[in-house]
Amino acid sequence: MTHIRNFTPGPVEVSSEVLAAQDGPQRLHVGPEFAQAYMRATENLQKVFGTSGHVAIVPGCGTLANEMAIRAMLDVGQTALILDAGYFSTILKWAVEGCGAKAVMMPVPEGKPADPEAVRAALAEQKIDLLCFTHVETSTTLLQPIEALAKVAQEAGVPVMVDSVSALGTCLSRVDDWGIAVMTSCSQKGLESIPGLGLVAVAENAWPRIEAKTSPRGGVTDLLRWRNQVEVARDWHPSVTTMPVAAVHALDIAVGKALSEGLDARYDRHSTARDFLCDAMEGLGFDLLIDAGSRAAGVTGVKTGGRFNSSELVAYLVENHGLRIAGGFGTNREEVFRVAHMGDHASISALRPVLAGLESFLATQS
Incomplete structure (x- = not known):
């Protein structure tokens, strides 16, 4: 599998x-x-x-x-x-x-x-x-x-x-x-x-x-x-x-x-990963779902801005990059995608392939 x-x-x-x-x-x-x-x-x-x-x-x-x-x-x-x-x-x-x-x-x-x-x-x-x-x-x-x-x-x-x-x-x-x-x-x-x-x-x-x-x-x-x-x-x-x-x-x-990692170190690692991802998303022209200061440390919501349906991005990343993120929820299902950064994935190095996959996907939309 x-x-x-x-x-x-x-x-x-x-x-x-x-x-x-x-x-x-x-x-x-x-x-x-x-x-x-x-x-x-x-x-x-x-x-x-x-x-x-x-x-x-x-x-x-x-x-x-x-x-x-x-x-x-x-x-x-x-x-x-x-x-x-x-x-x-x-x-x-x-x-x-x-x-x-x-x-x-x-x-x-x-x-x-x-x-x-x-x-x-x-x-x-x-x-x-x-x-x-x-x-x-x-x-x-x-x-x-x-x-x-x-x-x-x-x-x-x-x-x-x-x-x-x-x-x-x-x-x-x-x-x-x-x-x-x-x-x-x-x-x-x-x-x-x-x-x-x-x-x-x-x-x-x-x-x-x-x-x-x-x-x-x-x-x-x-x-x-x-x-x-x-x-x-x-x-x-x-x-x-x-x-x-x-x-x-x-x-x-x-x-x-x-x-064993230390809870304070663990929490710092999660917030660092979140901030890295949020900055990267804004650098790609996306708006974040939640205002700064109230963003979760373990998952980030990003607005598609009408550029694509989130389900298209989710499917693309699975098929082409072996990565699974989440779409929106309820009424914003296709207007938002969510990327979790929890556990070992709460790191800049773990998130770089997600960004690379997103950039690859965006290139197919132009």
Whole structure:
């Protein structure tokens, strides 16, 4: 099979060490080998999330992690304010409504981050029980001012749930210091591992709220069960259910790799790669989807400017250069292309072939 290198915002290209974790005979989800990998990964993830609280590694994806986090924090009839910055904000709305709560959508101006003062005003207008937003909105590549938004919510006495699916591992996260109640992510994006796992980090001060929940908690999706399982069986069976075992071992290696590099160095590398790509795109006459200062460190959105359909570029790069990028999302599907720079692809040398392929494509359009 021809290897097409992924510059998509997940699943991303992964290292040979991570891929090797899938090799060999089938392994069990119980016993000391699995328990050690699971617990080591959760403890290392605490450092990435920036929390001393519990981190649950669950089978599935970031979307499921979001639903578990929101369900844990909301009772039936309560209200969540969701900062509507794109498609994945709508996914948060589904999760809120799916647990019997009310979702209030607050539009975020296109290409701009949410204004903390506008959020402050919205929180004062009605009783809000939870503030939800995406750290990075994958569909638009917008990075939210997470610390400032969390501070406003904290001052209003409203807990915060953050979807960091496209951000964790590419930029700073400080769950505890920023006063975030729950933050979610997944294995196959900024952490540079394979798909199959959702992640939920719960700050210690969020547990009283979770424990006080009166409406149904779910079964396997109940975060209390995941915390309690670790407390009673961390050395043998720390997960509530059967896990994708290879994915846990791969994540263990990937997170260890990130910590060995050093998180600050890793974040600097991602922002350097982003800035290089953005400068190069502007040098080719393209406009960026997001204003400077609010661009994600792991994925960049570029406007086609009507010069071509993004699907034409995506297909050309696959066929002629063995590279896969992403088109736009939703209504801007053909008007935007997105290039991810996560993990080992967050480097100038890794991005040069993408630029060469783009220049080659542009030559065919003249």
